[in-house]
Amino acid sequence: MKVLIDQDKCVGAGQCVLAAPDVFDQRDEDGIVVLLQEYPPAELHEDVRQAARICPALAIELDEA
Amino acid sequence: MTDTIPTFPMTRAKGCPFDPSPELTELGEKGPVNRVRIWDGSTPWLITGYEEQRAALADPRISADVRKEGYPHVSESGKARRQHLQAFITMDNPEHDVHRRMLTRDFMVKRIEKLRPRVQEIVDGLIDQMLAGPRPADLVRDFALPVPSLVICELLGVPYADHDFFQRCSSRLLNRTVSAEEALAISDELRNYLIKLVAAKDAEPADDLLSRLVVEQLRTGALTDVEVADMAVLLLIAGHETTANMIALGTTALLQHPEQLAELRETEDPKLVANAVEELLRYLHIVHSGRRRVATEDIEIGGQLIRAGEGLIAAGEIGNREQGAFEGDPGELDIHRQSRHHVAFGYGIHQCLGQPLARMELQVVYSTLYRRIPTLRLAVPLEEIEFKHDMIVYGVHSLPVEW
Numbered sequence: 395m396k397v398l399i400d401q402d403k404c405v406g407a408g409q410c411v412l413a414a415p416d417v418f419d420q421r422d423e424d425g426i427v428v429l430l431q432e433y434p435p436a437e438l439h440e441d442v443r444q445a446a447r448i449c450p451a452l453a454i455e456l457d458e459a
Numbered sequence: 460m461t462d463t464i465p466t467f468p469m470t471r472a473k474g475c476p477f478d479p480s481p482e483l484t485e486l487g488e489k490g491p492v493n494r495v496r497i498w499d500g501s502t503p504w505l506i507t508g509y510e511e512q513r514a515a516l517a518d519p520r521i522s523a524d525v526r527k528e529g530y531p532h533v534s535e536s537g538k539a540r541r542q543h544l545q546a547f548i549t550m551d552n553p554e555h556d557v558h559r560r561m562l563t564r565d566f567m568v569k570r571i572e573k574l575r576p577r578v579q580e581i582v583d584g585l586i587d588q589m590l591a592g593p594r595p596a597d598l599v600r601d602f603a604l605p606v607p608s609l610v611i612c613e614l615l616g617v618p619y620a621d622h623d624f625f626q627r628c629s630s631r632l633l634n635r636t637v638s639a640e641e642a643l644a645i646s647d648e649l650r651n652y653l654i655k656l657v658a659a660k661d662a663e664p665a666d667d668l669l670s671r672l673v674v675e676q677l678r679t680g681a682l683t684d685v686e687v688a689d690m691a692v693l694l695l696i697a698g699h700e701t702t703a704n705m706i707a708l709g710t711t712a713l714l715q716h717p718e719q720l721a722e723l724r725e726t727e728d729p730k731l732v733a734n735a736v737e738e739l740l741r742y743l744h745i746v747h748s749g750r751r752r753v754a755t756e757d758i759e760i761g762g763q764l765i766r767a768g769e770g771l772i773a774a775g776e777i778g779n780r781e782q783g784a785f786e787g788d789p790g791e792l793d794i795h796r797q798s799r800h801h802v803a804f805g806y807g808i809h810q811c812l813g814q815p816l817a818r819m820e821l822q823v824v825y826s827t828l829y830r831r832i833p834t835l836r837l838a839v840p841l842e843e844i845e846f847k848h849d850m851i852v853y854g855v856h857s858l859p860v861e862w
């Protein structure tokens with residue numbers, strides 16, 4: 395699984411950080427999403443899928459190919 | 460008759476204060492998108508389907524701009540006031556994100572977590588006072604309102620001594636039956652109060668959000684004093700009424716589910732508490748007036764063509780109870796259900812900015828109140844409790860409690 399984020403779309407709602415704290419963080423200066431792991435390990439995939447699903451700004455995309 | 464258009468909002472059934480109106484539920488069963496008639500005679504589309512709401516609210520072709528023709532206003536006073544208040548809750552992109560990003564730092568999960576010990580202190584202090592005071596107490600007046608009011612005042616840098624003033628203002632503004640004149644007068648009063656405060660912060664900046672907005676946005680010319688004031692009004696109103704209603708209505712609901720209340724009282728697991736907060740947000744869906752928008756282009760939602768200029772209302776209380784969208788029976792309260800994907804904070808770019816704060820406050824409250832007052836109970840029968848049918852945000856007007 396490859397995670398892609400779009401910082402221009404992010405509205406800093408923090409949903410991804412709550413769903414998958416090992417994969418997403420928020421930038422100190424403005425609360426915009428940062429990616430901690432581009433290729434998260436399998437045990438985190440379910441959380442990452444949830445993060446992508448609940449992100450209100452559609453700023454998280456997953457490449458599961 | 461299939462061609463009669465139902466009126467929205469619809470009344471809840473007697474004796475079922477936690478459930479959406481049965482007519483609304485029935486309408487949702489007909490299909491995810493239906494026409495309704497609102498107070499001014501206009502007939503916007505009501506979206507009840509869970510996925511359809513998310514799709515609509517995340518679509519850049521729908522607008523939250525209350526000045527646009529076709530926007531389905533909540534009430535006459537809402538129409539008057541919304542055209543007065545200029546804050547990002549009614550802006551579209553790119554403007555919306557520019558304004559919202561002036562605040563996202565203050566509400567990010569990490570920073571809100573740092574406030575937890577202070578919120579715990581506030582909650583414990585108010586419980587001490589309540590326990591030392593007369594019985595029955597009014598949980599709304601003595602606890603549910605002061606918790607978020609104190610917190611947002613400290614965060615913003617608004618004197619708590621003025622809480623009577625702004626609580627009265629916001630409860631009038633959130634009343635659907637207030638006249639346009641009164642709503643405008645109150646909006647002016649609130650704005651002028653904040654403009655004075657902005658000037659005071661400009662003269663002497665302190666360590667609070669309002670001062671930061673003054674230094675970073677007002678002094679650089681990015682925002683005018685009216686814009687800073689209106690942003691603060693938005694935070695002040697959004698920051699205390701909603702959370703207060705979740706505290707009081709949540710407690711009312713939990714008292715009707717004693718096993719779940721007991722579990723919440725006994726648990727040492729912060730994950731269960733956090734889960735219960737999400738489930739109560741989903742189940743109670745207090746923002747029961749719908750997320751309101753207007754289409755700026757023709758779009759199709761749930762198989763229905765919605766024309767440019769037509770209004771839309773997303774009814775989250777139905778979406779949040781949709782079979783299949785949530786595990787088990789979404790009509791029931793179950794604090795173990797995984798319900799974080801609810802739409803109680805809305806969806807799309809306007810999804811609640813204050814959600815990390817609201818979550819933290821509710822987690823502290825739900826994990827403290829019932830533990831500190833294990834015998835907490837209603838002092839009157841449930842039938843005598845007055846629910847906020849007439850208000851834009853649902854809850855209880857007062858909650859007499861004993862212990």
Ligand code: HEM
Pocket residue numbers: 523547548549559611693694695697698699701702705745746750751803804805806808809810811812813814816817
């Ligand atoms: C349980 C408590 C809360 C609930 C249920 C709630 C609900 C909501 C909802 C449904 C929206 C979306 C409005 C729309 O789409 O038209 C919203 C937006 C907003 N909320 Fe909350 N809220 C809560 C607490 C708070 C708190 C504590 C604050 C902050 C101090 C806050 C600040 C805001 C702001 C600023 C917006 C506008 C966001 C935007 O337009 O980008 N809310 N809230």
Ligand code: SF4
Pocket residue numbers: 403404405406407408409410411418425426427448449450451452453454
């Ligand atoms: S959930 Fe989406 S909008 Fe919220 S912080 Fe994460 S990426 Fe940004």
